[in-house]
Each structure stands twice: as structure tokens, then as C-alpha cells.
Amino acid sequence: MAPPFSRTEYSDRLTRVRDAMQSRELDVLVIGDPANINWLTGYDAWSFYTPQIMVVGLELDPTWIGREMDAGAADFTTYLPPEQVVAFPETHVQQTDIHAAQFMGDWMKSHGLDGKRIGYESDVYYLTPAAVGHLKERLCNSSWQDCGLLVNWQRLTKSPAEIAMLQQASVIAAKAMQTAYEGVRPDVRQCDLMADIVAAQIRGMPEFGGDQTALHPLVLAGEAASTAHPMWTDAPFEKDQTIAFELGGCRKRYNAGLARTVHLGEPPKTLLTTARAVGEGMDEVLNAMKADALCCDVHAAWQVVLDQYGLEKKSRIGYSIGLGYSPDWGEHTISFRPDDHTPLPENAVVHIILGMWMDGWGMELSETIHVRESDALCLTQFPRDVHVIDI
Amino acid sequence: MAPPFSRTEYSDRLTRVRDAMQSRELDVLVIGDPANINWLTGYDAWSFYTPQIMVVGLELDPTWIGREMDAGAADFTTYLPPEQVVAFPETHVQQTDIHAAQFMGDWMKSHGLDGKRIGYESDVYYLTPAAVGHLKERLCNSSWQDCGLLVNWQRLTKSPAEIAMLQQASVIAAKAMQTAYEGVRPDVRQCDLMADIVAAQIRGMPEFGGDQTALHPLVLAGEAASTAHPMWTDAPFEKDQTIAFELGGCRKRYNAGLARTVHLGEPPKTLLTTARAVGEGMDEVLNAMKADALCCDVHAAWQVVLDQYGLEKKSRIGYSIGLGYSPDWGEHTISFRPDDHTPLPENAVVHIILGMWMDGWGMELSETIHVRESDALCLTQFPRDVHVIDI
Known part of the structure; x- marks a missing residue:
């Protein structure tokens, strides 16, 4: 099993997204739409019923953050090296007092993203108000902008x-x-x-x-x-x-x-x-x-x-x-x-x-x-x- | 075709939800989870890929608000009378400058809900940060509280x-x-x-x-x-x-x-x-x-x-x-x-x-x-x- 497209193709897609980020003056993108995550990297699993995001920076390579039991799917559906696959622990699944997005926010902060200009998908199915709230709280020195359909627009023209x-x-x-x-x-x-x-x-x-x-x-x-x-x-x-x-x-x-x-x-x-x-x-x-x-x-x-x-x-x-x-x-x-x-x-x-x-x-x-x-x-x-x- | 459960059963479910609302001091609930909408009223269609909510008040009966082309499904999957089925116009679907949740918020406001204590589902798949943002903006005199899994908890015990x-x-x-x-x-x-x-x-x-x-x-x-x-x-x-x-x-x-x-x-x-x-x-x-x-x-x-x-x-x-x-x-x-x-x-x-x-x-x-x-x-x-x- 391998990603459906070549490394070159994923690399080209990433370039297009980063160009769009630059023209929107964004340093970092938080992607919640699993189709956008798949399009950028190939990642494919029925994993998005618990929180899952992809973080893309102008300097940070696309990093999947999702549930521990789903991290392994990156091995056979993407070209991502292990450092771009980050698992939140199973203890964070569907709890009342703890949220996976807190872990995600902590990870982003520890990777120097607090203070950056962050765009996020505000109107996709699988990035909830609660998740966005936790991310904003963790990265409170960042400017947060709705990036709208930035990635979707890159998908309009097909290879x-x-x-x-x-x-x-x-x-x-x-x-x-x-x-x-x-x-x-x-x-x-x-x-x-x-x-x-x-x-x-x-x-x-x-x-x-x-x-x-x-x-x-x-x-x-x-x-x-x-x-x-x-x-x-x-x-x-x-x-x-x-x-x-x-x-x-x-x-x-x-x-x-x-x-x-x-x-x-x-x-x-x-x-x-x-x-x-x-x-x-x-x-x-x-x-x-x-x-x-x-x-x-x-x-x-x-x-x-x-x-x-x-x-x-x-x-x-x-x-x-x-x-x-x-x-x-x-x-x-x-x-x-x-x-x-x-x-x-x-x-x-x-x-x-x-x-x-x-x-x-x-x-x-x-x-x-x-x-x-x-x-x-x-x-x-x-x-x-x-x-x-x-x- | 008819709803899968009796009127009495839906009525009992509504009573349980309203009791929970009262104990949480909520006047109104904005429900985004299509399973919760179905559980309360029977409404069943593949309609939730565009915005769809159910508004339930202590005094307002459960009201479905969704896309015009999907409103008809209420006729054969619910007991809802026509006044509890509200359609947003097709012009509001997937636009950049207008959002269905603005229509929903206007409807709620025109029905006297601004100023009420409103609970909303903050962590479900189909109620996005953008939608919640528009609702809060339209009903800016309300207190907005995350109601968490209020409806889901009522579903735990099965009839x-x-x-x-x-x-x-x-x-x-x-x-x-x-x-x-x-x-x-x-x-x-x-x-x-x-x-x-x-x-x-x-x-x-x-x-x-x-x-x-x-x-x-x-x-x-x-x-x-x-x-x-x-x-x-x-x-x-x-x-x-x-x-x-x-x-x-x-x-x-x-x-x-x-x-x-x-x-x-x-x-x-x-x-x-x-x-x-x-x-x-x-x-x-x-x-x-x-x-x-x-x-x-x-x-x-x-x-x-x-x-x-x-x-x-x-x-x-x-x-x-x-x-x-x-x-x-x-x-x-x-x-x-x-x-x-x-x-x-x-x-x-x-x-x-x-x-x-x-x-x-x-x-x-x-x-x-x-x-x-x-x-x-x-x-x-x-x-x-x-x-x-x-x-």
C-alpha cells in the first residue's frame, strides 16, 4: 500500500498552499477538513470522528495530529516521516474535563508557533468551536484568522x-x-x-x-x-x-x-x-x-x-x-x-x-x-x- | 412513511430534554448534531452537509431550520407541524459573503429569543465555529453557554x-x-x-x-x-x-x-x-x-x-x-x-x-x-x- 500520488505531486500541492498562505499573510494553517488533509499528504483513515488536524507552516512541514490508534495509518497512506505524525494519547478521547485540542495546542506552542499568524478553517465539519477555543487559548499570543477555503481553492484545478x-x-x-x-x-x-x-x-x-x-x-x-x-x-x-x-x-x-x-x-x-x-x-x-x-x-x-x-x-x-x-x-x-x-x-x-x-x-x-x-x-x-x- | 416512534415517545424525549435545560438554567437549546435532531423529532435526511440546526425552547417547540430543498423531509419523517419547519433560502448555500446561520440567527431573534439563556453544542461535527459565531452575533443580548452533551445524555437510557x-x-x-x-x-x-x-x-x-x-x-x-x-x-x-x-x-x-x-x-x-x-x-x-x-x-x-x-x-x-x-x-x-x-x-x-x-x-x-x-x-x-x- 502506498499513497495514491507521487511525492512530487504532494510537494507541488504544498507549494501552492504555502503560496496562498503567504499572499494571505499567514505563517501557520490549522486544517480540520479530512479531505484537505488527505489532499496535502495522502493521509486516509476513518479517524476524523475524534479530533484530527493538520498543521502546516511556512517553515513547519505538514504535521498530522490525531488519535494514537490512528497514527499508524500515516505509515502506509503518506510519505510523512515519523516526526510529522503526532499522536494524542487515548486518555484525551471524549472526556468532559480534557480535550484533544489542548494537547494539539500544547504541541503547537512547544514548536514555537505561539505568536505566529495562524489561519484556521472555521466552517468545516470536523473542527469544532470547542477545539478552536482550546487552540486559541493555548496560543494566545497568536493572531487567529479564519482562512476560509484556502486549501479547497487550491484543489479546484486537478492534476x-x-x-x-x-x-x-x-x-x-x-x-x-x-x-x-x-x-x-x-x-x-x-x-x-x-x-x-x-x-x-x-x-x-x-x-x-x-x-x-x-x-x-x-x-x-x-x-x-x-x-x-x-x-x-x-x-x-x-x-x-x-x-x-x-x-x-x-x-x-x-x-x-x-x-x-x-x-x-x-x-x-x-x-x-x-x-x-x-x-x-x-x-x-x-x-x-x-x-x-x-x-x-x-x-x-x-x-x-x-x-x-x-x-x-x-x-x-x-x-x-x-x-x-x-x-x-x-x-x-x-x-x-x-x-x-x-x-x-x-x-x-x-x-x-x-x-x-x-x-x-x-x-x-x-x-x-x-x-x-x-x-x-x-x-x-x-x-x-x-x-x-x-x- | 412515518416517524419510527410514537408521538408519545417523542413527547417524552422532549420533556426529558426540557427538564435537563431547566436544571442547567437554559431557556433555549441550539442543537447541531443530526442524531440529536433525529432523536427529538424523527427528522431524517442527508441534509446536514449544509447548515442545519434544531432550536428547542422551554416554551418554543422543537423547530428544524435547514436548507429549503430538505425541508420537505420533515413531512414524512416527523410529526412536526409546518410552523416548526423553517427553510433558509438556497441563496445562502456555500457563499463567501452570506451564511445560513445568519438567517437562523435572524429567525431566532424574530421569535423573541434574543436576551434568553441559550445553550449550544460546542463539540459536535456539524455546528461549526463560523455558524456559532454568526448566531452569537445575531443574538448578542443572550448569554451563550456550551451545553455539552445535554441531549446525548438523555439518549443513554433506551426505550x-x-x-x-x-x-x-x-x-x-x-x-x-x-x-x-x-x-x-x-x-x-x-x-x-x-x-x-x-x-x-x-x-x-x-x-x-x-x-x-x-x-x-x-x-x-x-x-x-x-x-x-x-x-x-x-x-x-x-x-x-x-x-x-x-x-x-x-x-x-x-x-x-x-x-x-x-x-x-x-x-x-x-x-x-x-x-x-x-x-x-x-x-x-x-x-x-x-x-x-x-x-x-x-x-x-x-x-x-x-x-x-x-x-x-x-x-x-x-x-x-x-x-x-x-x-x-x-x-x-x-x-x-x-x-x-x-x-x-x-x-x-x-x-x-x-x-x-x-x-x-x-x-x-x-x-x-x-x-x-x-x-x-x-x-x-x-x-x-x-x-x-x-x-
């Missing part, structure tokens, strides 16, 4: 090796959707179909295996289809149901999303009309997307079609996708919506998801897309029309 | 209906482990076996379906077995490997854990000796466990056996388990270790996990256990010895 990883994830995504198409029938329980789908995601291909996607696999059927993220049940699918699947594939924590819609029986006219609008909208999005296109302009191309059909969608239609741990595969940087004027960089990978959650039913269509110099390429090749199953 | 749910989860856990035993062989890829195992977890039983466990299913084989939470790979299992599985079952977000160990080929003597110690340790733990026993005394029963064998384990041997979303199924309240003097309540459900991560190999044995008035009952019936597969 060739990352694109290759996402291509593998996209192959798995197609296999998962094919499994859905083959199995969805009236009287089949949702959980039975999802069992087959998730198994296909995890099994992957003979050449490369799969992982659980960071976003929970979603099936929108019946009353649940009017919302975006329902959990599956053991209710059976029914004749005349419209069923949307938001699935995907995951390879070494790199996620590709893929959403499609199935109808069991004769599709109603409203579904077909909505599907036509959504299909044309996807075509226009793909036509508008290439390096240097603005996110808002890509959204505008979709909006033109939607307006023609007299339909409304309040939410953004996509975002940057890639490396991610539960609960999300989005990178939280760009969004495709009217007020996002970010120009798309070449080699961004984005998930355009056209979800229409209507009154009592819903449909979805999505593509994971590689933004190239003069065009945009769907990473999964899979028919886009509503899949009608004759009953 | 009969919750025990029944955990019994179902435990049946699924046995099925998952049986799948592991049947499939683990040299040359089988880890991902292929995990695909079958996770499918078994999700498929569940003919009478009730399953869900993904909150803790990622874990397989510890080869070099990865010296750490506690490695991710599976597509490497094949090998002859002479000791392989530990930490699996489990999940039913409507209620998790039961189950860990066992397999050896492919002739088991080495160190494994057999360690397994004997761990097996005897589990027996002693079960003998020591009943209502009113102290967590530290249960741990001491284990430590006696470990000392006899001259073995060491630095980490706690268990914790309260139940309702949970990714990434953890533990309730973060009690831990079985020398310094936890909490008396076990009747109808607690705990996961005792005896993980021995040695030098280059590891083994695990666990049980999910119902604490009863005068004894303790394993919820899954599954042989405990190391499963040796003749090669």
Missing part, C-alpha cells in the same frame, strides 16, 4: 493524475447506474436495490476497486421525491413511480456523481416535458462550459432553457467535485448560480446536477464534467433520457 | 422501542459478519468482500431493511491491522493473514456494532493467546455489567484478565451506542475506562470493543450489549472465537 482517478470513479458511477436500471422494478424494496447498487460501487472494476461515495447514495421515489436528500426505506417501488437516483462512484476518496431518472410504466406528460427541458438545459450547459467561462454564464445558459419552458429552479445547478469524505463530495468553492462570477480554470472537474423537486414527484439529471481548454467533457458516458421501464 | 430497533440492527450485524466469514479467502480482493458485506447490511432481512452504518465498515488486514480505522483497499487477502472486521448493522439510523477476527491458515500462537485473553476479558466484562455498575468497574474486570496475560491496551474498551449518522455511531457520553465513574443505567446499550492493535497485526472482538437490571445481554448471538479458515 492529470487526479483526472485519471476521477475517470476511474466515473466508470464505477456508470456501473452503479446500470445496476439501478437493471434492478428497479415494482415490488422490489428500495433497500434491496440499494444493496445491489452500493455493492457495485464498492466492488468497482476488475482493474480497480471502489469505495463508499462521500455523499450517501440517494433514491428519490414516491413522496420522498419532492425533497433532495431522503434516505432509502424498505418500501417497495411501485408502478407509475418516477424514481431519481443520485449515485456516483468513488476511487480512493475521489468522487464522481451521476444522477438519472427512471419511470416505472407509462411516463406522464409533465415528466416528459420537464425531462426535455432538463436535457436541453444540460446540452446548453455543456456548450457554455470551457476554461475561462464564468460560473454565472454557465448558469445563464441553463436559465434560458428553463425560462422557455416556464420552469423554475431556485438552487444552484452545480459545484466543484473531487476528493471528499462523508457527508459531502462537493469542494464548497465554486457554485453554478447567477451571483458566482468565478472563471472556470482549465482542468476543473464539476458536478452539474439538474434536480427538479416538484409537487409530489421529482427528477434529476447530472454529469461529472472535466473542464478543458476549449470544451467540456462528461467523464461518464451514459444515456441521459428518462429510462422508461414497461410494466 | 423499549429503541431496544427493539437495536435488536433488529443486531440481527443485521450477524448477517454481515456471516457474509464476511463466508467470503474471506486468499486472493479475494478486500473491496469485493466489502461489497458483499455492505450489501448484506443494506439488504437487511425480509422483515426489515437495513441502512449504511454510521461508522464506516472496517477491515483490518495485513499492515493496516496495526491501526484501528484503515480504509479497505483492492489488495487481495493473503494466506496467513489475521483479519479483523469491525462491522455492524443499522436500522433507521440505530447502529449495533460487531467485531470479530478471522485467520486464513494455521493461526500463530500469539494470536491464539491474545484471543484467549480477549475472550476471557469479554466474559468478565459481561459478568460485571448490570444496572448501577460503574463504567470503571466494568473496565477493571477486563484489566484483571489483561494483567494476567501480561498484555496492554491503552484505549477505552467501549461506549454507549445507538442512533448515529456518519462518521460515528458512539453517543460520546460514557466510556469504559479507569476514570469514568458513571453508573450504568438500566436499558443502556453499549458497544464493548476489545481491539488489540499489535506490531504488524491486530485482532478485535466486540459485542453490542443491553444493560439490564441484574445482568447484561448481548444483542447479537455470534460465536466469539477466532474463526480459522483452513487453507
Whole structure:
């Protein structure tokens, strides 16, 4: 077992982060997002349910600080030398009077970081107010700044090796959707179909295996289809149901999303009309997307079609996708919506998801897309029309 | 589709939380942990990757505030009337200059909560420093107190209906482990076996379906077995490997854990000796466990056996388990270790996990256990010895 990318690639990523730190006048970064930790070093384990951070300095090399029983994972998932892997003792796990972040703060202080300009991730899932409070208390001579999505923004442009990883994830995504198409029938329980789908995601291909996607696999059927993220049940699918699947594939924590819609029986006219609008909208999005296109302009191309059909969608239609741990595969940087004027960089990978959650039913269509110099390429090749199953 | 528990049960849970609030002199609670939100109201969706809170007052009924596209899930997973379901607009999702918690704070203020004594969860996964900062800014006349695990502690004692749910989860856990035993062989890829195992977890039983466990299913084989939470790979299992599985079952977000160990080929003597110690340790733990026993005394029963064998384990041997979303199924309240003097309540459900991560190999044995008035009952019936597969 070895890190998925070369030493050179991790070194390049670190350089980009340090450049961004310098331009933000930060000496030190406290990273809590496990996807950012993985991206910088390869560290990969289900370790982030107890406190875990990575400390990166302009002079200090990336140092993982986490639970003692998880420190060993650095040996086989990173190139980090032992001095960059620091374990807090098991006595600090889930106590009322002592917190792992106190240990982390003490370690940082003893390594000369008090007084430095420290940036921290203020809005990620696994760096809590309590943890940040303890760190600030321990390093009370430092200036503490919210560094926002400093690392996430570096992840927006993908390397060739990352694109290759996402291509593998996209192959798995197609296999998962094919499994859905083959199995969805009236009287089949949702959980039975999802069992087959998730198994296909995890099994992957003979050449490369799969992982659980960071976003929970979603099936929108019946009353649940009017919302975006329902959990599956053991209710059976029914004749005349419209069923949307938001699935995907995951390879070494790199996620590709893929959403499609199935109808069991004769599709109603409203579904077909909505599907036509959504299909044309996807075509226009793909036509508008290439390096240097603005996110808002890509959204505008979709909006033109939607307006023609007299339909409304309040939410953004996509975002940057890639490396991610539960609960999300989005990178939280760009969004495709009217007020996002970010120009798309070449080699961004984005998930355009056209979800229409209507009154009592819903449909979805999505593509994971590689933004190239003069065009945009769907990473999964899979028919886009509503899949009608004759009953 | 309906909430998994009766109105009476949710009402009883709310009463317990309000009693705890009163004894802590809190008027209002801001809950960020989706498991606590679910426990109080049934709300269940993969919605917590954007900001989501529940506000509970001594006078204000539990009110969900989350993303517009997820509000509909309250219709079919809770008994909440529409006025207790508040949606922030899609324009507030993942922006740089506007935050959903500002909307939440405005809503709280407009409902007369500024100036109240507000408790908030400071150390849960999905309530970030940024969100808490915005809330405090909006309700600047309130006193803000860390409420710690106020809700989690109410969850420690399970109702009969919750025990029944955990019994179902435990049946699924046995099925998952049986799948592991049947499939683990040299040359089988880890991902292929995990695909079958996770499918078994999700498929569940003919009478009730399953869900993904909150803790990622874990397989510890080869070099990865010296750490506690490695991710599976597509490497094949090998002859002479000791392989530990930490699996489990999940039913409507209620998790039961189950860990066992397999050896492919002739088991080495160190494994057999360690397994004997761990097996005897589990027996002693079960003998020591009943209502009113102290967590530290249960741990001491284990430590006696470990000392006899001259073995060491630095980490706690268990914790309260139940309702949970990714990434953890533990309730973060009690831990079985020398310094936890909490008396076990009747109808607690705990996961005792005896993980021995040695030098280059590891083994695990666990049980999910119902604490009863005068004894303790394993919820899954599954042989405990190391499963040796003749090669």
C-alpha cells in the first residue's frame, strides 16, 4: 500500500498552499477538513470522528495530529516521516474535563508557533468551536484568522493524475447506474436495490476497486421525491413511480456523481416535458462550459432553457467535485448560480446536477464534467433520457 | 412513511430534554448534531452537509431550520407541524459573503429569543465555529453557554422501542459478519468482500431493511491491522493473514456494532493467546455489567484478565451506542475506562470493543450489549472465537 500520488505531486500541492498562505499573510494553517488533509499528504483513515488536524507552516512541514490508534495509518497512506505524525494519547478521547485540542495546542506552542499568524478553517465539519477555543487559548499570543477555503481553492484545478482517478470513479458511477436500471422494478424494496447498487460501487472494476461515495447514495421515489436528500426505506417501488437516483462512484476518496431518472410504466406528460427541458438545459450547459467561462454564464445558459419552458429552479445547478469524505463530495468553492462570477480554470472537474423537486414527484439529471481548454467533457458516458421501464 | 416512534415517545424525549435545560438554567437549546435532531423529532435526511440546526425552547417547540430543498423531509419523517419547519433560502448555500446561520440567527431573534439563556453544542461535527459565531452575533443580548452533551445524555437510557430497533440492527450485524466469514479467502480482493458485506447490511432481512452504518465498515488486514480505522483497499487477502472486521448493522439510523477476527491458515500462537485473553476479558466484562455498575468497574474486570496475560491496551474498551449518522455511531457520553465513574443505567446499550492493535497485526472482538437490571445481554448471538479458515 502506498499513497495514491507521487511525492512530487504532494510537494507541488504544498507549494501552492504555502503560496496562498503567504499572499494571505499567514505563517501557520490549522486544517480540520479530512479531505484537505488527505489532499496535502495522502493521509486516509476513518479517524476524523475524534479530533484530527493538520498543521502546516511556512517553515513547519505538514504535521498530522490525531488519535494514537490512528497514527499508524500515516505509515502506509503518506510519505510523512515519523516526526510529522503526532499522536494524542487515548486518555484525551471524549472526556468532559480534557480535550484533544489542548494537547494539539500544547504541541503547537512547544514548536514555537505561539505568536505566529495562524489561519484556521472555521466552517468545516470536523473542527469544532470547542477545539478552536482550546487552540486559541493555548496560543494566545497568536493572531487567529479564519482562512476560509484556502486549501479547497487550491484543489479546484486537478492534476492529470487526479483526472485519471476521477475517470476511474466515473466508470464505477456508470456501473452503479446500470445496476439501478437493471434492478428497479415494482415490488422490489428500495433497500434491496440499494444493496445491489452500493455493492457495485464498492466492488468497482476488475482493474480497480471502489469505495463508499462521500455523499450517501440517494433514491428519490414516491413522496420522498419532492425533497433532495431522503434516505432509502424498505418500501417497495411501485408502478407509475418516477424514481431519481443520485449515485456516483468513488476511487480512493475521489468522487464522481451521476444522477438519472427512471419511470416505472407509462411516463406522464409533465415528466416528459420537464425531462426535455432538463436535457436541453444540460446540452446548453455543456456548450457554455470551457476554461475561462464564468460560473454565472454557465448558469445563464441553463436559465434560458428553463425560462422557455416556464420552469423554475431556485438552487444552484452545480459545484466543484473531487476528493471528499462523508457527508459531502462537493469542494464548497465554486457554485453554478447567477451571483458566482468565478472563471472556470482549465482542468476543473464539476458536478452539474439538474434536480427538479416538484409537487409530489421529482427528477434529476447530472454529469461529472472535466473542464478543458476549449470544451467540456462528461467523464461518464451514459444515456441521459428518462429510462422508461414497461410494466 | 412515518416517524419510527410514537408521538408519545417523542413527547417524552422532549420533556426529558426540557427538564435537563431547566436544571442547567437554559431557556433555549441550539442543537447541531443530526442524531440529536433525529432523536427529538424523527427528522431524517442527508441534509446536514449544509447548515442545519434544531432550536428547542422551554416554551418554543422543537423547530428544524435547514436548507429549503430538505425541508420537505420533515413531512414524512416527523410529526412536526409546518410552523416548526423553517427553510433558509438556497441563496445562502456555500457563499463567501452570506451564511445560513445568519438567517437562523435572524429567525431566532424574530421569535423573541434574543436576551434568553441559550445553550449550544460546542463539540459536535456539524455546528461549526463560523455558524456559532454568526448566531452569537445575531443574538448578542443572550448569554451563550456550551451545553455539552445535554441531549446525548438523555439518549443513554433506551426505550423499549429503541431496544427493539437495536435488536433488529443486531440481527443485521450477524448477517454481515456471516457474509464476511463466508467470503474471506486468499486472493479475494478486500473491496469485493466489502461489497458483499455492505450489501448484506443494506439488504437487511425480509422483515426489515437495513441502512449504511454510521461508522464506516472496517477491515483490518495485513499492515493496516496495526491501526484501528484503515480504509479497505483492492489488495487481495493473503494466506496467513489475521483479519479483523469491525462491522455492524443499522436500522433507521440505530447502529449495533460487531467485531470479530478471522485467520486464513494455521493461526500463530500469539494470536491464539491474545484471543484467549480477549475472550476471557469479554466474559468478565459481561459478568460485571448490570444496572448501577460503574463504567470503571466494568473496565477493571477486563484489566484483571489483561494483567494476567501480561498484555496492554491503552484505549477505552467501549461506549454507549445507538442512533448515529456518519462518521460515528458512539453517543460520546460514557466510556469504559479507569476514570469514568458513571453508573450504568438500566436499558443502556453499549458497544464493548476489545481491539488489540499489535506490531504488524491486530485482532478485535466486540459485542453490542443491553444493560439490564441484574445482568447484561448481548444483542447479537455470534460465536466469539477466532474463526480459522483452513487453507
